[in-house]
Amino acid sequence: MSESGSLAPRRATAEMVARRANVSRVAVSRAFNPHTSLKPEKRALILKVAQELNYTPDRAARALVSGRSHLVGVIVPDVCSHWESQEIDALTTALQDEGFATLLFKTRTDYSMDERLLAYMRGFNPDSVIAFVENVKPTTLARVLDRAVPIYIHYARPGEEAPPPVDGPLFDRLNVLQRTGVEQAVALLQGYGVERIAYVSGVAKSRANLAREAMLREVLADRGMAPPIVGPGDFSYDKAYAATIDLFRIGKGVDAIFAANDVGAFGAIDALRHELGLRVPEDVKVIGFDDIAQSHWKSYNLTTVKFDLNERVRALVRLILRRLADPTAPSLQETLQTSLVVRGTVG
């Protein structure tokens, strides 16, 4: 009781460990950094004492001198939207294995918030930043985050199979090629004699959405099919639900729906079945984008264009590590393919 010095027990410091192990403070620092030279038995002793004292190096202090915070900022519009949450989950695990931690930031729908958010985030000094958000340009990101090089997820438009060069402020890029998956999907639909395809969109100005719609248009044109009728959505279940109803109120003889994402496809399916009294896939076929975990649920059992989540996360982590190994390297790139997963909503 009386021996405990102050009320709030200070956290153990390298100094205390050094004193207790009869070594210098520098030795303690070295014990925790693998690539330094230190007598093995000495290192073992220090680590043992450290554990007794419940000591680990303070990352704030470490960041201050080494310039590495080991924090990776992730900017999302909605953590709880399905694809994002699954990607954050996998990314957090992978980063943790490499000694990093995920720092989460949410954008407002209010666009004006963004500059302030970026400045706010920069204060935490992340080593890298990944933006899942559509309304912030990578060059803006790079300009504001003067130390971290941001990673931009680029959904290739038609004809962009060879990714365009990066100019202006430096950023790295994950290029997502959607052509293969869309081609497989359209081929499958055409094989079933589909003639009139509708596209239930995502957020109108979103690059992922624009790229998907453009790619769909091109593939349809290449195969001599009519361009899609567009139902305006925003990647959400509710908007897709409403958009689908509107599509059939107009009555243009749509016999297949391409949704901008899986959740939108769920909304379309439920509207078809529960509101319009149509059968899926007999009356109308439905295809989504993403292949989220829910897509195999029996109520939907969705045929969808798949992004390999694990491969995507590995590519992101590779980008981060390569960038940290060489902070001045020119823009780094990784590329990802897509493919179709066939389930029960086409057939």
Place this chain on the structure above:
Amino acid sequence: MSESGSLAPRRATAEMVARRANVSRVAVSRAFNPHTSLKPEKRALILKVAQELNYTPDRAARALVSGRSHLVGVIVPDVCSHWESQEIDALTTALQDEGFATLLFKTRTDYSMDERLLAYMRGFNPDSVIAFVENVKPTTLARVLDRAVPIYIHYARPGEEAPPPVDGPLFDRLNVLQRTGVEQAVALLQGYGVERIAYVSGVAKSRANLAREAMLREVLADRGMAPPIVGPGDFSYDKAYAATIDLFRIGKGVDAIFAANDVGAFGAIDALRHELGLRVPEDVKVIGFDDIAQSHWKSYNLTTVKFDLNERVRALVRLILRRLADPTAPSLQETLQTSLVVRGTVG
């Protein structure tokens, strides 16, 4: 070109801002800390220059001296499980408004990982830690995180309406009282003449699951109903799907299912409809726990025991702020009620 000093442009520092604004470095620090005394026009000038130089204070350096990292650690088993992702989303937004950032950590299924994970997390020096994970005791958490006081989410068992006292290492607590919601649910079922209730469980040893099952048992006993038949699940769709099928293979005349969470209820509903050829709610009624966003989707339209997410997040943020205002205060408590949301799976 030749005027830029080094290759990698150093990030702006308080020193540079001070020099450029013709003030002392201390003044710059004060300009960014609201509660300090500084001539208004001087503060304005400094902030203007800071913006020109793209400067914000380095939080690592700030944390080092102030002892506040403005980081809140969140430990989750699965970011992508629905309730967790929605809570993380709301929490991140709320914390951001208060000047904090969310630091995400994932546990392994492997239990032995946890001690290492906690030590790992402590290195980042979070101001507070919230554990959504079931297999780590709050006292362990408190012992390892010698500075931050962890927040523990306690699901009250029957008879725990007055929360039990905290002993041992200090931790704060959010008490979730589930009695009201379960009572409303059972009353509703009984009103429809239900006689044989099954409980599709969550992870067996999880405290949320144990509390829910115990509460259900007590309420059923109080109303003179038979105890529930238990189908073993793990909070996942797939396990609940399989457990539901097994329940009806045995054929004990179950006419209502209580699932440990909404996703489990979805699995039960799909098994009933698509595998067993039963109607919901005509043949079997289903009730879940959580009220996640998907519960109103037409395919499920689930009646469920609701946790008010926003209120829950506000309570968590209150706990964090109160604890930071008084780090030595005795264990803080907040309490949350539940209630039933009636939709289409009972009727």
Place this chain on the structure above:
DNA sequence: GTAAACAATGAACACGTTTTCATTTTCCGT
């Protein structure tokens, strides 16, 4: 057996901020 290479070591410095503390300036009431 010697020189040279190499591993191990600790003192001093650097990182960018906030926080005392003592000093100077401004403000207010009379």
Place this chain on the structure above:
DNA sequence: ACGGAAAATGAAAACGTGTTCATTGTTTAC
């Protein structure tokens, strides 16, 4: 105009670590 209180200010100390550099102890090669 004056005294005192309050606000404004800057120098110096602290926070806990990694890194550089010069020094000492130890092995290797001929």
